[in-house]
Amino acid sequence: MRTGRFTGSPRGIVVNSRIQVSSALRNTLILLAAGIALAFGARKLTPPKPDPRAPVKSLTQPTRDDYEYTIFMKRGAWAVGLRPYLDVFSEYPPLATWSFGIPFFIIKNPEGPPAAALEKVNTASMHSELALAYADVWCVLMCLAWFATAALTALLAESLNLSPGRALLMLGPASLFCALQRFDPLPSLAMTAALYAFVKDRSNAGFALLGAGVMLKIYPLVAFFLALGFVWKSRGARAAISGTLVFVAILILCEAPVFISGWNDPAWMAKHRPASFLGMELTKTPLGSAIAAVDVPFAYQGERDTNAGSFPERLFHAWFNVGTHDNLLFGIKILHILQFAAVIPAFLLGWLRPRAKVLVAATAAMVTAFVLFHNIYSPQFQLWIVPLAAVAAGGRLGLAVCACAFAIDVATYLQFPILAPQAHFDPATQRNIYPAAFLPMVDLRLALTAALLALLSFAALRRPTTPNH
Numbered sequence: 517m518r519t520g521r522f523t524g525s526p527r528g529i530v531v532n533s534r535i536q537v538s539s540a541l542r543n544t545l546i547l548l549a550a551g552i553a554l555a556f557g558a559r560k561l562t563p564p565k566p567d568p569r570a571p572v573k574s575l576t577q578p579t580r581d582d583y584e585y586t587i588f589m590k591r592g593a594w595a596v597g598l599r600p601y602l603d604v605f606s607e608y609p610p611l612a613t614w615s616f617g618i619p620f621f622i623i624k625n626p627e628g629p630p631a632a633a634l635e636k637v638n639t640a641s642m643h644s645e646l647a648l649a650y651a652d653v654w655c656v657l658m659c660l661a662w663f664a665t666a667a668l669t670a671l672l673a674e675s676l677n678l679s680p681g682r683a684l685l686m687l688g689p690a691s692l693f694c695a696l697q698r699f700d701p702l703p704s705l706a707m708t709a710a711l712y713a714f715v716k717d718r719s720n721a722g723f724a725l726l727g728a729g730v731m732l733k734i735y736p737l738v739a740f741f742l743a744l745g746f747v748w749k750s751r752g753a754r755a756a757i758s759g760t761l762v763f764v765a766i767l768i769l770c771e772a773p774v775f776i777s778g779w780n781d782p783a784w785m786a787k788h789r790p791a792s793f794l795g796m797e798l799t800k801t802p803l804g805s806a807i808a809a810v811d812v813p814f815a816y817q818g819e820r821d822t823n824a825g826s827f828p829e830r831l832f833h834a835w836f837n838v839g840t841h842d843n844l845l846f847g848i849k850i851l852h853i854l855q856f857a858a859v860i861p862a863f864l865l866g867w868l869r870p871r872a873k874v875l876v877a878a879t880a881a882m883v884t885a886f887v888l889f890h891n892i893y894s895p896q897f898q899l900w901i902v903p904l905a906a907v908a909a910g911g912r913l914g915l916a917v918c919a920c921a922f923a924i925d926v927a928t929y930l931q932f933p934i935l936a937p938q939a940h941f942d943p944a945t946q947r948n949i950y951p952a953a954f955l956p957m958v959d960l961r962l963a964l965t966a967a968l969l970a971l972l973s974f975a976a977l978r979r980p981t982t983p984n985h
Contacts, residue, residue, distance in 0.1 A: 540681065545667055547687075548666045548683060552662060553659075556696060559579050562579045581697045581933060582642040586647055589637060590638055591607075591608060592618070593634050594613070595617030596620060596626065596633040596634060598631075598634060601812045603784075603785070604634065607817065609730070609813055611731040611732045612733065613813075618653075623653060658697075659696065662686070662704075664705055666687075667683070668712050669682070669907060670683040672907050675715050676715070676910070682914075685925075688925030690898045690924075690925045693933060694898060700897070700899040702732050706732060707904070713725060714872075719758070720759055723747075727767050731767065733900075735886050735887075739883070742866045744756055744863055745867035746866035746867075746875045748866075777806075778805040778808060778809025782800050790815030822844070824936070824950065824955075825936075827893065827962050828847065828889075828890075851889040854889045858885065865878055865976065877976040879904060880908040880975075880976075881972035884904075884905075884965065884972055885969055895929075905918060908972055913975055917975065936950065
């Protein structure tokens with residue numbers, strides 16, 4: 517603190533400024549850790565709901581959801597001695613699927629040979645000793661991942677000359693609820709770390725982290741061409757080519773074990789093997805089986821319909837009656853094109869305006885567009901948006917972006933877990949019947965997401981007010 521006495525010298529001013537920034541960052545990290553710890557404590561003290569088949573009207577629901585853990589547990593059951601995708605089905609990319617197996621190396625696994633252990637995992641209820649032990653370990657891992665994401669967000673804010681306190685936006689109710697119950701802190705961490713690496717002029721690390729993000733959840737792919745243009749213009753063609761090779765190498769390294777497993781076993785279980793574009797007969801060959809093994813998560817995702825919280829669901833079912841299921845799938849394909857339509861213009865934006873703030877704001881805008889036009893809008897997608905929105909802009913525009921992101925967080929929390937679990941299934945219509953407030957809350961969330969997209973697009977395209985960043 518002695519350097520604070522020399523505020524009359526230029527060096528003294530710089531050192532004093534660094535002390536203030538370091539103090540702000542330290543205080544932010546303490547608050548982030550406290551908020552995440554409190555959320556973990558609330559979940560831990562909340563008992564699981566005794567009957568998962570009953571309508572959820574319990575006061576325990578806002579802090580705990582044990583259903584998702586059972587899915588992750590089943591997808592990670594390869595860790596008992598089996599092969600992911602071939603012996604154990606998973607609809608998630610490799611890094612996600614492998615991460616689901618981590619708790620099995622910590623908890624006590626079911627006894628018996630691998631096939632028998634897998635059967636015990638698949639039949640375990642969400643209130644079984646195995647599932648609850650798995651859930652506790654997974655929850656701790658995600659707390660650490662979300663804190664790391666928030667800490668990197670605070671560091672990124674400082675690098676952009678913004679307050680690190682913006683990272684506190686990540687303590688919103690939906691963000692904390694989903695961070696503890698889902699696995700999306702992992703791709704969010706990869707995306708945030710990638711942006712921080714690009715801003716710090718570590719382009720190869722940035723592309724490697726983007727590749728890892730894609731292998732956790734596909735959405736970081738939308739940022740690749742934007743980052744490519746940014747690096748190409750700011751560091752040169754050699755750096756851009758090197759980064760592209762690193763990105764592709766990460767994808768290959770993650771997919772290679774799955775490819776090799778499929779190649780070595782053309783007769784692997786058909787129920788885990790998609791028809792793929794080769795056709796079922798060709799999938800029985802080594803090459804066909806290898807490609808099919810890699811295609812498992814993507815084939816499953818491509819067959820998904822819509823969910824009650826998505827824009828396509830409201831557009832095609834509520835606002836425009838598309839009629840047949842084929843018409844619905846055609847409409848979804850159009851929206852999928854919109855999800856990736858901006859990647860080439862984004863490359864040009866990164867090339868023409870290779871500024872750190874433009875990179876961050878445009879990435880936030882593209883991820884938000886991906887979420888808005890997706891046929892599934894799950895509550896955990898909030899974890900993709902909020903770290904990016906926190907650092908997307910400064911000044912009044914930045915405050916508007918943060919306020920909009922927080923409003924989405926609150927709407928998401930009210931939609932789920934408060935309202936959605938109160939739905940009941942109607943056998944006559946074969947659809948869920950939601951409480952009266954649910955659909956208005958869905959529309960509010962979608963409207964807020966569209967407003968956030970507009971704000972972020974403006975932040976990315978507006979003229980810079982300072983020569984730096």
